[in-house]
Amino acid sequence: MTDSRIPTVRLGEDGPEVGVQGLGCMGMSFAYGPTDTEASRATLERALELGVTLYDTADAYGAGENERFLSPFFRAHRDEVVIATKFALSIPPDEPTKRIIRNDAPYIRQAVEASLERLGVDVIDLYYMHRRDVNVPIEETVGTMAELVREGKVKHLGLSEVTADELRTAQAVHPIAAVQSEWSLFSRDIEARVVPAAHELGVALVPYSPLGRGFLTGSFVQAEKDLTDDDFRRTMPRFQGENATANATLLEPIRAVAKAHDASLAQIALAWVQQRAAVHGLPIVPIPGTRKPSRVEENLAATRIVLTEDELALLEPIAGQVAGTRYPDMSFASAGRE
Numbered sequence: 067m068t069d070s071r072i073p074t075v076r077l078g079e080d081g082p083e084v085g086v087q088g089l090g091c092m093g094m095s096f097a098y099g100p101t102d103t104e105a106s107r108a109t110l111e112r113a114l115e116l117g118v119t120l121y122d123t124a125d126a127y128g129a130g131e132n133e134r135f136l137s138p139f140f141r142a143h144r145d146e147v148v149i150a151t152k153f154a155l156s157i158p159p160d161e162p163t164k165r166i167i168r169n170d171a172p173y174i175r176q177a178v179e180a181s182l183e184r185l186g187v188d189v190i191d192l193y194y195m196h197r198r199d200v201n202v203p204i205e206e207t208v209g210t211m212a213e214l215v216r217e218g219k220v221k222h223l224g225l226s227e228v229t230a231d232e233l234r235t236a237q238a239v240h241p242i243a244a245v246q247s248e249w250s251l252f253s254r255d256i257e258a259r260v261v262p263a264a265h266e267l268g269v270a271l272v273p274y275s276p277l278g279r280g281f282l283t284g285s286f287v288q289a290e291k292d293l294t295d296d297d298f299r300r301t302m303p304r305f306q307g308e309n310a311t312a313n314a315t316l317l318e319p320i321r322a323v324a325k326a327h328d329a330s331l332a333q334i335a336l337a338w339v340q341q342r343a344a345v346h347g348l349p350i351v352p353i354p355g356t357r358k359p360s361r362v363e364e365n366l367a368a369t370r371i372v373l374t375e376d377e378l379a380l381l382e383p384i385a386g387q388v389a390g391t392r393y394p395d396m397s398f399a400s401a402g403r404e
């Protein structure tokens with residue numbers, strides 16, 4: 067390991083050891099407007115050089131397109147990467163705002179085979195339930211996921227956007243390596259119950275959208291004006307109209323802290339989530355998403371920033387002041403069921 071590589075952390079008690087920051091790959095094929103394939107490939111390679119080992123995708127990202135795109139990179143570096151993918155969610159191509167959620171055994175069994183095929187690998191390192199279908203008992207869903215581990219199709223299990231109670235029930239069926247949920251300066255609802263439960267159970271947290279889907283970097287304000295027509299963020303209440311204008315003013319304290327560290331807003335947002343998890347005594351691996359090698363370098367440099375108590379206090383009130391929810395229908399997230 068060279069000096070420039072990031073430290074590592076273990077996911078859960080028996081999970082994989084991975085670099086302390088992972089890479090979210092969703093935007094390389096889906097959700098955030100036009101992508102540059104060559105730049106995305108270069109981003110993956112640069113991340114690996116710098117010690118990123120956890121790469122995050124899902125079958126839902128572009129209806130399998132993201133898994134297919136990542137396959138050559140994963141196959142070329144199979145022993146160096148930890149592949150995380152997910153099942154449960156599908157988005158009808160002709161109805162991009164609709165979400166179909168399935169957690170039943172026949173669905174999971176066909177989903178895992180399809181992901182293995184698209185990824186072109188024999189085993190998935192970390193397999194997440196992407197969203198909860200409340201019509202299927204979670205014991206049954208995790209029971210089926212555990213069978214996949216015994217059959218050698220999957221190494222470790224994860225859950226996304228589950229409540230604290232769902233996590234406890236799941237952990238009693240099979241060890242859960244990680245919960246992946248939204249956690250950032252703008253989205254702190256999981257700190258009330260999910261984070262303490264994860265700490266109690268020895269489960270790691272993988273914060274998704276740690277940059278507030280890009281909003282915390284200051285790169286856009288009003289989704290309907292600043293983003294392309296097909297950008298998924300246009301559907302999110304907090305990025306729309308007056309909400310977005312009000313939320314942009316909440317970046318001011320982040321700007322002030324960034325200036326003091328000669329850092330970017332993105333770096334302060336990432337340093338904050340890392341330090342907030344330490345307060346909760348929890349191992350975490352944030353997975354900021356980017357398609358640009360220079361931003362991977364910038365985001366990884368955030369792992370070396372230490373915020374002072376005064377700076378943390380300045381950033382503390384932000385989440386409580388955010389206008390608009392993170393999803394149009396919050397039953398899509400754990401907070402809507404807690």
Ligand SMILES: NC(=O)c1ccc[n+]([C@@H]2O[C@H](COP(=O)([O-])OP(=O)(O)OC[C@H]3O[C@@H](n4cnc5c(N)ncnc54)[C@H](OP(=O)(O)O)[C@@H]3O)[C@@H](O)[C@H]2O)c1
Binds near residue numbers: 089275276285330
């Ligand atoms: N489990 C779930 O339900 C769920 C939901 C959402 C996301 N995820 C996962 O979490 C990953 C990360 O979340 P996310 O992509 O939604 O949001 P994010 O990481 O908070 O933000 C990504 C956005 O920030 C921009 N960005 C990244 N680094 C930047 C920097 N240094 N300066 C300025 N802009 C920067 C990216 O643009 P560029 O790409 O152009 O750099 C992109 O638009 C996803 O890729 C996906 O794997 C999971």
